[in-house]
Amino acid sequence: MHAWPASEVPALPGQGRDLELHDTATGGRVTLAPGQVARIYVCGITPYDATHLGHAATYNAFDLVQRVWLDTKRQVLYIQNVTDIDDPLLERAAATGVDWAELAERETALFREDMTALRMLPPEHFVGAVEAIPWIVPMVERLRDAGAAYELDGDTYFSVESDPHFGEVSGLDAAAMRLLSAERGGDPERPGKKNPLDPMLWTAARPGEPRWDGASLGPGRPGWHIECVAIALRHLGMGFDVQGGGSDLVFPHHEMGASHAQALTGEFPYARTYAHAGMVGLDGAKMSKSKGNLVFVSQLRKDGVDPAAIRLALLAHHYRADWEYSAAVLDEARERLARWRAAVSRPDGPPAEDLLAEIRAALADDLDSPAALAAVDRWAATQAERGGDDPGAPGLVSRAVDALLGVAL
Known part of the structure; x- marks a missing residue:
């Protein structure tokens, strides 16, 4: 499966700071110090009803993590999946009378278009x-043969x-886990x-559902977390x-994935x-497919909204915060x-070297994008008030905002 085209990341003078990030598993701040190649996995969409603003905020x-790492002169190895077979996808396909594979392909293509428009690095x-x-x-077979599956x-x-x-990613007790399991695809x-x-x-083959050769597991399809x-x-x-x-992926998805591995x-x-x-959120509730209270990036674009404005709307909120979308x-x-x-x-402006340092410091501080926006x-x-006499300043600001915030001016 192919991703989407990469937008060019402008070169900036100097070098950014190492990223401090909130770690869900410990509940505290950690300073990321990856090697020359920084490795990140981000869980992708289940391709129906893509791409709403909740998706866009996550990506x-x-x-931003990638951009901070690139600014430290590291390479980034970024992996993302698409859950193109799962119960919700099959349910939506059945409800709409669309072939599940056709639905997945159509929504994945739309997701690529939205990511390209928003200048998300692929x-x-x-x-x-x-x-x-x-x-x-073969992974499931190995788990079974080792006594970790039945x-x-x-x-x-x-x-x-x-x-x-098990349990160290979310830190939840068994009762809370059981409730979330029932809500989020478990049984x-x-x-x-x-x-x-x-x-x-x-999952063993069910009547009327797609199936694949599972070798000794029998025909069927994979579970969500092992994917x-x-x-x-x-x-x-x-x-x-x-x-x-x-x-919403802390439990069960990331907890179970960690334990599988x-x-x-x-x-x-x-x-x-x-x-x-x-x-x-929208209208007082989390934006979700099940509630149908979705604002789509593609619809905003069709309505003439500049993708750079959509991205700034996302950046105005700290990535860990829950927030409410409105006009x-x-x-x-x-x-x-x-x-x-x-x-x-304008042809010149106030010196921008301190601004570049402020943006870098804000993003290194647990991706504090609102602070970065306030600095700009x-x-x-x-x-606007008094201008400046540095002819290189406007260009440096434009490059910094593009390279570090993904906003093309």
Whole structure:
């Protein structure tokens, strides 16, 4: 599966600072110090109802991680999946009378268009779950053969008790886990499971559903969590730098993925840092497919909204914060974009070296994009009030905003 084209990242003078990031697993701040190649895995879309602003906010957060790393002169190995076979996709296809594969292909293509418009840096490998099945099947067989998985009426489940570190990503107790499991694709009430929290690794073929050769597992399709593990281990290996996604993935998805990998390899940790973006709300509720309260990037673009304004609307909120979208949020972003473009359009301006340092410091501080925007606002206000005599300043500001915030002025 191919990703989307990369926008050019302008070169900046000097070098950025190492990134400090909030780690969900420890609840504290960690300073990321990857090697020359920084490794990150971000969980991708299930391709229906793409791309809403909740998606965009998540990918914007981890696009900033990439940009900070690039500014430290590192290479970035970024991997993202597409869950192009799963229960929600099949349910939507059945409800709309569209072939599931056609639906997945159409929504993935739209997602690529939106990511391109928003200037999100593409992953090095963009991999679908279907594409990963040849890697998934032997992993499930190895887990089963090692006693970390078992069969129940033809389905294969992972035993969470096979990983001594299970629960360390989310820090939740068993009761909270059980509630979230029921809400987020698990089946804790199914009789016969060794532990109610045990997740599905391989679903045996159901009538009318797509199926693939599972070798000794029998025909069927993969579970949700093992998909990401297979892709991440193939392209990143154990102990990669950042596992990212929305905060709704902390449990069960990231908790289960970590345990799958740790039980499979006998190594710890799966990822060194777990980072999660907040949820975007509309009309008082989290923006979600199930509620139908979605604002789509593609529709905003069709309505003539500049993608740079959409990106500024996202950047105006700290990535870990839950926030509410409204027309006022977008209006503020449009006004900011106009001010910034006016400021950099002049032939000279106030010196911008300190501004570059402020943007770098803000982003290194747990991706504090609102602080970065405020710094640019101050420079633009000074430019509007009294200008300056540095002919290189507007160009430096334009390049810095593009390279570090992904906003083309």
